Amino acid sequence: MTAEGPTPTPRTLADPSATAAASFVTDAIDRDALVTCFGRCAIEYEGRAASKLASGDRHVMLKPDGTALVHTDEGQKPVNWQPPGCEHGCRVDDGSLVIESVRTSPDERLTVSFSNVALVATFDPADDKSIELVGTEADLKRRILADPELLEAGFTPLATERNTPAGSVDIYGEDDEGRTVVVELKRRRVGPNAVGQLNRYVEALERELHVDAEVRGILVAPSVTERATALLAEEGFEFVPLTPREDD
Amino acid sequence: MTAEGPTPTPRTLADPSATAAASFVTDAIDRDALVTCFGRCAIEYEGRAASKLASGDRHVMLKPDGTALVHTDEGQKPVNWQPPGCEHGCRVDDGSLVIESVRTSPDERLTVSFSNVALVATFDPADDKSIELVGTEADLKRRILADPELLEAGFTPLATERNTPAGSVDIYGEDDEGRTVVVELKRRRVGPNAVGQLNRYVEALERELHVDAEVRGILVAPSVTERATALLAEEGFEFVPLTPREDD
DNA sequence: ATTTCGATCTCGTTT
């Protein structure tokens, strides 16, 4: 699990000329290093959508897998980016450092034009990323399958991810009177969309089973919004409050 | 638009001791600077979900708005993060640098424990983030409102974002025979969810208008998946192919 | 490669 070997030594270049920065970055890209570059830059993006960003101070990260990220001082999301699989490139254009990340299918291009580079740093990271995450929808499913009584007394799960023309049902089973039950799981508080989803599954199953006996729809989530509650009542569905984590 | 004033000078510390790194980072957090820290670290997160990540080489960014991002050498998304609004902190624990970002409501804590710090850098960015993005659902709406014939001959838009118990309808109008039309817009290829959404609106309007006259449902998007096509036919809805961008 | 859906979704807007 734990990364072995020495921590890689970073290389840095403070306040470099465009030419120095370009050869430094080009070399790092060739080495498959991780590159960060902080400075004043303007940004253009053209691809699935298109955008322009006037000059400002930003932090640019180029990853060896072809990811590009441009961050400002605010927000969790990068202000511009390029997904993994891009080709990074770097040149001096009109005396300025220009970094580009390009991919095809779809055609997309991110162009970062620096008017000033404050710092460039490169790293050779050795990560083994084995993360364990709990509190997901999969955990909620495991909870119910381990103890079906959590849903209701007498419930018997028959299948998970059961396929229907409208998509796959989270848990498919029957109640103590033999009626078909469709269970839709959500890891957190849900709105009207989840009810619509449950409705699609119930209707699809009613068609598929072509019996007149009703198919029960049960929504499992920590809680529901008011509008979703109204829709549940309208469709004749039930709600069972349950969280993905056992401690609450 | 363009950022004025001098580009801020970054400060860096290569291969520092835990104590030196801690006071350097603490000072930067106090100054509301942007902090980046590259080194070998283990990570724990506890909040909406929970996760543990064994030791590895990662890039940590702390933003003055309370955002924390931990990146490995792969992937567009951070392997761990904390949203804006967190309180960043930093201490020396058992001879190691520990960075924490905490928030309340919901209670969340991200803990990064370094076994080795390769480089710490701080910046004081001055960004004005005025970005223009085109190719959105709003563009698609503008296209149709500017030229309703794009939807069909004789279509008259009456309202946008018209409210219903099931949510607000993108475009609400009537056709050349006076029938009510509900238009659902999607900026890209759509699946079954969009048909479910359209269905909710149509049903809600049929109830609200309590007339026996049908309400027509039209889905506008660049294209639809096979399953969505089947659902459209099943519900008696129509599809109009249209992109948000005029050039294609 | 495409489809489908969850996500610590994030982000903005509105109530």
Place this chain on the structure above:
DNA sequence: AAACGAGGTCGAAAT
């Protein structure tokens, strides 16, 4: 605050 829906969503799993 909560609710609601869009997103250059991303990412993974299934087909």
